[in-house]
Amino acid sequence: MKPFDRLSTDPARAALIVILAFTALRVVFASLLGFGVDESYTLGQARFLALSYFDHPPLHIWLAHGAMKLFGTSWAVRLPFVLLFALTSWLMFRLTERLFGGWAAAWAVFALNVSVFFLASPGTWVVPDGPLLFCLSAGMLALARLFFPKDGEAPSAWGAWVVAGLCFGLAGLSKYSAVFVIFGLAIFMLATPHRRHLLHPAPWLGALIAAVLVSPVIVWNMSHDWASLKFQAGRGGGNGLTFPAFAQMVVGQFVWLAPWVAVPLAYAGVAAFGQIKDPRRLFLIALALPSIGYFTLQSLWSGWALPHWPMPGWFFVFPLLGLWLVENPDAKPSSETWAKWCAGLAVGLSLGLGIIGATGALTRFGVPVRADPTLDALNWTELRPLLIARGAGQPSGPVVAGLTWNEGGKVDLAIGDIAPVIVLGPDPRGFGFRQDQRSFAGRQVIIVALAGTYARQQAALASQFDVLGEPEKATVGRLGRPELDLVIVRAGGLKSATPRALALR
Structure with a gap:
């Protein structure tokens, strides 16, 4: 037929x-x-x-x-x-x-x-x-x-x-x-x-x-x-x-x-x-x-x-x-x-989206980054050496933290095999249940977030630490082309070990 x-x-x-x-x-x-x-x-x-x-x-x-x-x-x-x-x-x-x-x-x-x-x-x-x-x-x-x-x-x-x-x-x-x-x-x-x-x-x-x-x-x-x-x-x-x-x-x-x-x-x-x-x-x-x-x-x-x-x-x-x-x-x-x-x-x-996702081709032709349908499939691999250089993965090294479950997932994929990753924002999803958050009280933390996310949550974060450092700029992208603006923030003395959203429990 x-x-x-x-x-x-x-x-x-x-x-x-x-x-x-x-x-x-x-x-x-x-x-x-x-x-x-x-x-x-x-x-x-x-x-x-x-x-x-x-x-x-x-x-x-x-x-x-x-x-x-x-x-x-x-x-x-x-x-x-x-x-x-x-x-x-x-x-x-x-x-x-x-x-x-x-x-x-x-x-x-x-x-x-x-x-x-x-x-x-x-x-x-x-x-x-x-x-x-x-x-x-x-x-x-x-x-x-x-x-x-x-x-x-x-x-x-x-x-x-x-x-x-x-x-x-x-x-x-x-x-x-x-x-x-x-x-x-x-x-x-x-x-x-x-x-x-x-x-x-x-x-x-x-x-x-x-x-x-x-x-x-x-x-x-x-x-x-x-x-x-x-x-x-x-x-x-x-x-x-x-x-x-x-x-x-x-x-x-x-x-x-x-x-x-x-x-x-x-x-x-x-x-x-x-x-x-x-x-x-x-x-x-x-x-x-x-x-x-x-x-x-x-x-x-x-x-x-x-x-x-x-x-x-x-x-x-x-x-x-x-x-x-x-x-x-x-x-x-x-x-x-x-x-x-x-x-x-x-x-x-499928091949078109795959190639765009692998190369970021749309942004190279002047399309705004946020209009790229494959942006969510960007792996944040550049984070790994940046966080290792800041002590992540060392014995008794800092905890790595995201501020949303989806950004935390990207961070976790990049670094989670060598350092504990938590989410401190209002919606941690599964991050709030996979480890005992109380064990991280008093620890040094490296916060990683999109610049916009950090700006929205910075005021609330100040009450969760003894010391909240100044944000350092970082970027992730494809084939050496920066596409997303991140911040990396050192923080000391985690006081609120349990994210606020864990009231859901």
């Missing part, structure tokens, strides 16, 4: 070629682009193994910890996440193939991999979405074999639910939002004759297995006054009706998915409602709708939301897009033309 017949007449082989090609693209992209603020922060947290963590459950951080043992803090720590998404893409093929056939599955894999979000975030970066999607797709594939057996198959309910329980437990160890997809599964079962499975003990065994696997998250939260769950729940707080935030949320999802993928994806999802009596379509709609619906609508009353939050729901719409492309071969523009443009844009955007 065009355009895959140029790759292979076998849809599985064509899908594998697509997966291998995009895996190679991701490796190149990963090697070019520096670590974003979330990745820098995550790698810093990954230096300390714990049952769970403040921002998210632990699975991606445990995976990052293992990768750092092999690769240090080089770009190669992304490789396990790149390879994991290659496996996720194959699970997408198998799930869609079972539901709608091989060519629909090949299309679903292609569309998934050319989508900007899935190409970059879960497909390349050190974030929880990669393990989450792998675990969810593996669990749903196990149940799809039970719910939709092929002729001659006699799947075991015990085997399906044990595998699903393992996968859903690991999904819960990846990200809290896994619960929305599981909730969709429950809706599907209750709304269809598959509710009969609930009379069998196997689903309850699977639920027990999932609960045991998620227990580290519960134990950590219990011992930290439910800090992580309170933090995540608080992000959905009410601020009245905020239609601008809702509009930003909707547009943001389409931008993240890439408009040339988002439009047909949304169309295929809506079109599936016209045949909702088909249990295969209903299965996917039920898995997708809770995540997409809740997080999109939540922006109406919370005043804000991040467009990547509903993406686990959109993940389960891709099989419906694959089916629509197979069922509508005469659609305009043709599927072949659409595929060429999608592939070209995916390659161009």
Whole structure:
């Protein structure tokens, strides 16, 4: 089927070629682009193994910890996440193939991999979405074999639910939002004759297995006054009706998915409602709708939301897009033309952003630094020799401090393997939980911050030290070109060892 017949007449082989090609693209992209603020922060947290963590459950951080043992803090720590998404893409093929056939599955894999979000975030970066999607797709594939057996198959309910329980437990160890997809599964079962499975003990065994696997998250939260769950729940707080935030949320999802993928994806999802009596379509709609619906609508009353939050729901719409492309071969523009443009844009955007991130090319052509979309992926590597020269890393040497969690992550990535890094500002996130802050009382501290951040917090910092030195100017950039202005401040006698925001505990 065009355009895959140029790759292979076998849809599985064509899908594998697509997966291998995009895996190679991701490796190149990963090697070019520096670590974003979330990745820098995550790698810093990954230096300390714990049952769970403040921002998210632990699975991606445990995976990052293992990768750092092999690769240090080089770009190669992304490789396990790149390879994991290659496996996720194959699970997408198998799930869609079972539901709608091989060519629909090949299309679903292609569309998934050319989508900007899935190409970059879960497909390349050190974030929880990669393990989450792998675990969810593996669990749903196990149940799809039970719910939709092929002729001659006699799947075991015990085997399906044990595998699903393992996968859903690991999904819960990846990200809290896994619960929305599981909730969709429950809706599907209750709304269809598959509710009969609930009379069998196997689903309850699977639920027990999932609960045991998620227990580290519960134990950590219990011992930290439910800090992580309170933090995540608080992000959905009410601020009245905020239609601008809702509009930003909707547009943001389409931008993240890439408009040339988002439009047909949304169309295929809506079109599936016209045949909702088909249990295969209903299965996917039920898995997708809770995540997409809740997080999109939540922006109406919370005043804000991040467009990547509903993406686990959109993940389960891709099989419906694959089916629509197979069922509508005469659609305009043709599927072949659409595929060429999608592939070209995916390659161009990833390589273009990678090159800009590696070289800072935009600023060399007069674009303001703050307009560079890759600025957050600038590694602050120049800090390391500057801080070592000021005693960081020496026995009983100074503590290094940032003033925000995201700046602290950048500092931690640069120096955290040889000196303790803390955050003294009003929002330390996980920095406030990974070490006993009281042990730093009275210590000498080197504060590192963006110049603007330090100016805003300088007055408050004066009360936290016996002596607060004068700021020294420093810069970080790419290829020897300064791009960000920092300050380095020596401070003595840390009095407020616990950041103010630790009242959250």
